Amino acid sequence: MIIKEPRISLLGTRALLFEAPGETSLTTQRRIWSLAREVGTWPEVSEAVPGVNNLLVSFSVPPRTLAPIESRLQxxxxxxxxxxxxxxxxxxxxxxxxxxxxxxxxxxxxxGLCPEEIAEIHARPLYPVYAIGSHPGYCYLGGMDARIATPRRKVPVLKLPGGAVSIGGSQTGVSASAGPSGWNTIGTTSTTFFDATRDPPVLLQPGDSIRFRIVEVVR
Incomplete structure (x- = not known):
C-alpha cells in the first residue's frame, strides 16, 4: 500500500517510525538520508536509522506527547x-x-523468461543501497528491472546460506548470513557482507552501489 501523507507511529515508549509518502524511489530515499542526518542532531534523539521509505527515531528519554514531535518531523x-x-x-x-x-x-x-535471460536482466542494473537492516550487513537495494519481479514464496525457506541472491516482489537482495527467507533464490555469491573482525564490520553503507557479475548460469 502506498501512503499519500507521512505517517508517524510509536514503537514502544522510546521510539517512533516515520513513513514517507509515495512510492519507493532513489529520490525519496535520498530525502530519508537527509532527514536522518537532521533528526540525528536533535538533543533528545539517541539514534536515527534510515530504512526503505522510513526512518526509525529512538529517544534518550520517552517523549511525554507525540504531537510536538510529529509537527517537527513533518x-x-x-x-x-x-x-x-x-x-x-x-x-x-x-x-x-x-x-x-x-x-x-x-x-x-x-x-516466462529463460535462466540466461533472467541472469542477464538481473545483472544489468547498478543497484543503489537504500538502507542496511533485517540482519547484520544486509542491504536493501533499489533499481531491479520489473520484468523479473516475482512474488514472495507462500512458504518461507527456513534456512538460506549467506550469499544467497534472491528476488522478493519488485526487490532483489543478498543474504548476509544464514537464516530464513520468503524470497526466491536465483544464485549465490562468495562475497562476505558482515565480519565482526573488520572495521567497520559491514561491507556496504547507504549510498554505495552493487553490480552483479555473471560468472556462470547453471541449468
Whole structure:
C-alpha cells in the first residue's frame, strides 16, 4: 500500500517510525538520508536509522506527547532535500541457477523468461543501497528491472546460506548470513557482507552501489 501523507507511529515508549509518502524511489530515499542526518542532531534523539521509505527515531528519554514531535518531523521532511552520497561500487560475482539458485525455476515459470535471460536482466542494473537492516550487513537495494519481479514464496525457506541472491516482489537482495527467507533464490555469491573482525564490520553503507557479475548460469 502506498501512503499519500507521512505517517508517524510509536514503537514502544522510546521510539517512533516515520513513513514517507509515495512510492519507493532513489529520490525519496535520498530525502530519508537527509532527514536522518537532521533528526540525528536533535538533543533528545539517541539514534536515527534510515530504512526503505522510513526512518526509525529512538529517544534518550520517552517523549511525554507525540504531537510536538510529529509537527517537527513533518517540518523537517518538508524541508529535506535529496542527499547525494558518494559511495563505492562493489562488484559481486554470481553463479546463477544450480544448487545455489534453487528457486530459479519458479522465477522462470512466473516470468516466462529463460535462466540466461533472467541472469542477464538481473545483472544489468547498478543497484543503489537504500538502507542496511533485517540482519547484520544486509542491504536493501533499489533499481531491479520489473520484468523479473516475482512474488514472495507462500512458504518461507527456513534456512538460506549467506550469499544467497534472491528476488522478493519488485526487490532483489543478498543474504548476509544464514537464516530464513520468503524470497526466491536465483544464485549465490562468495562475497562476505558482515565480519565482526573488520572495521567497520559491514561491507556496504547507504549510498554505495552493487553490480552483479555473471560468472556462470547453471541449468
Amino acid at each position: 517540518s523537517a521532511w518538508d524541508a529535506a532535500t535529496p542527499m547525494i552520497l558518494q559511495g563505492r561500487t562493489i562488484e559481486l560475482p554470481v553463479v546463477y541457477g544450480g544448487e545455489g539458485g534453487p528457486h530459479m525455476a519458479d522465477v522462470v515459470a512466473h516470468t
